[in-house]
Amino acid sequence: MSDKREHILVVAEELFGEKGFDGTSVRDIAQSAGVNLAMISYYFGSKEKLLEALIVYRTEYNYGILEELNKDEMLSSWDKIDRLVEFYVDRILNNLRFHNIMYAESTSARSNEIMEKIIHIKMRNLEQITKIITDGQAKKLFRQVDIPMTVGTIMGTITSYTQAKAYGCQILALGSNTNDEQYRSKLAPRLKAHLKQTLRGHLDIRNDDNKK
Amino acid sequence: MSDKREHILVVAEELFGEKGFDGTSVRDIAQSAGVNLAMISYYFGSKEKLLEALIVYRTEYNYGILEELNKDEMLSSWDKIDRLVEFYVDRILNNLRFHNIMYAESTSARSNEIMEKIIHIKMRNLEQITKIITDGQAKKLFRQVDIPMTVGTIMGTITSYTQAKAYGCQILALGSNTNDEQYRSKLAPRLKAHLKQTLRGHLDIRNDDNKK
DNA sequence: AAGGTTCAATTAAACGTTTGTTTAATTCAA
DNA sequence: TTGAATTAAACAAACGTTTAATTGAACCTT
Numbered sequence: 001m002s003d004k005r006e007h008i009l010v011v012a013e014e015l016f017g018e019k020g021f022d023g024t025s026v027r028d029i030a031q032s033a034g035v036n037l038a039m040i041s042y043y044f045g046s047k048e049k050l051l052e053a054l055i056v057y058r059t060e061y062n063y064g065i066l067e068e069l070n071k072d073e074m075l076s077s078w079d080k081i082d083r084l085v086e087f088y089v090d091r092i093l094n095n096l097r098f099h100n101i102m103y104a105e106s107t108s109a110r111s112n113e114i115m116e117k118i119i120h121i122k123m124r125n126l127e128q129i130t131k132i133i134t135d136g137q138a139k140k141l142f143r144q145v146d147i148p149m150t151v152g153t154i155m156g157t158i159t160s161y162t163q164a165k166a167y168g169c170q171i172l173a174l175g176s177n178t179n180d181e182q183y184r185s186k187l188a189p190r191l192k193a194h195l196k197q198t199l200r201g202h203l204d205i206r207n208d209d210n211k212k
Numbered sequence: 213m214s215d216k217r218e219h220i221l222v223v224a225e226e227l228f229g230e231k232g233f234d235g236t237s238v239r240d241i242a243q244s245a246g247v248n249l250a251m252i253s254y255y256f257g258s259k260e261k262l263l264e265a266l267i268v269y270r271t272e273y274n275y276g277i278l279e280e281l282n283k284d285e286m287l288s289s290w291d292k293i294d295r296l297v298e299f300y301v302d303r304i305l306n307n308l309r310f311h312n313i314m315y316a317e318s319t320s321a322r323s324n325e326i327m328e329k330i331i332h333i334k335m336r337n338l339e340q341i342t343k344i345i346t347d348g349q350a351k352k353l354f355r356q357v358d359i360p361m362t363v364g365t366i367m368g369t370i371t372s373y374t375q376a377k378a379y380g381c382q383i384l385a386l387g388s389n390t391n392d393e394q395y396r397s398k399l400a401p402r403l404k405a406h407l408k409q410t411l412r413g414h415l416d417i418r419n420d421d422n423k424k
Numbered sequence: 425a426a427g428g429t430t431c432a433a434t435t436a437a438a439c440g441t442t443t444g445t446t447t448a449a450t451t452c453a454a
Numbered sequence: 455t456t457g458a459a460t461t462a463a464a465c466a467a468a469c470g471t472t473t474a475a476t477t478g479a480a481c482c483t484t
Binding site for chain 1: 230231232234235312315316318319320321327330331334335338357358360361362364365367368369370371372373375376378379382383402403405406407409410412413414415416419
Binding site for chain 4: 251
């Protein structure tokens, strides 16, 4: 992929993440990227195709790490849960803008192509997490839980603080002029600790109501 | 409030929830509401003021229930948690469109007025839940947890399924033509059961790591 | 090595819509 | 007769996209 094309994608990601897809004009993108207006149509065909290209670009970029985690036989089920939490918190917080775009697009269903791409990514995540949890259940470490809802809890907890930065800054006692990097460094450890504790309480077979 | 003004708000809510604020034109709203284009400026002043009016309208509409729950001395802390879960799941799912609008606006920060209104609502929710949890901790029923993160878990879990209906339909084995009412009736009990179980594991003082 | 050819990259300008908002005229009940 | 409610029309600005002209480096032929 050419440097210029990639540069446009990165700039578009930032703007879409800030102001939304409809809130960002092609002229905004061209100006911020320092390219001519017509180059966006020239490279991507249309504004919507640009969004599709961005999703493909970021998705391929982030591929494969979960699969490796699952294959690692040295890790206990509990270790895998901890790694999973760290992986998702870091990955989402490192791609904060992109994550907000995907999140917004999940609601609006702009086009079938984009929606299918998003659902495909989510299904793949669900599969990987399902493997980890069922594996822990087979080893009598985890109790029975609603796995898709549990995935919703993991993702939703993280997202509730990534898509509402102004609120998050208040909670974390940060100023409203906090940049993304500062926000992430404060938020990440707190999210990780909370999610690990929550999932421990949620999954531990010793916490099963039937056994009390 | 006049009937016509209220009707415009309800129609705008539906459209904003479906296609987003920027994705909905004033002409869309006027046509769907069956009123003249100029009436929106006449009643609300501008498109953005209309959004503000909608937030005020819905927020006042949903006020006060949590406060009553908190004051009820007959309920145990565990009962309050269960009621809390039921309240939030029902309230969010009954105002699905509005909830999606609020969430989208949390990210984009269209104006200071709107952002402040949203943060105010969230802070009020946080206060009420904080009371319930600290009360349970004082009674030695709940362990120490990160309360703002716990609120994020409750809201985030629900939201992860309200803002991604197409994905949710796949998980719930529903067709893609499922309407909001059907979606809600399938989703609500599952969300409630999962959140109650999760919070039980998360909050129960007997699950404290120090005590094992 | 020089000159000619080719084609992707880039540009400024213009395209036709659609946007949110306003205007000025009209309706209609009090 | 008054004034709020309602209308069709028009407004300028912004929108995504296309066009047609120009650049400039790579390639080929002599």
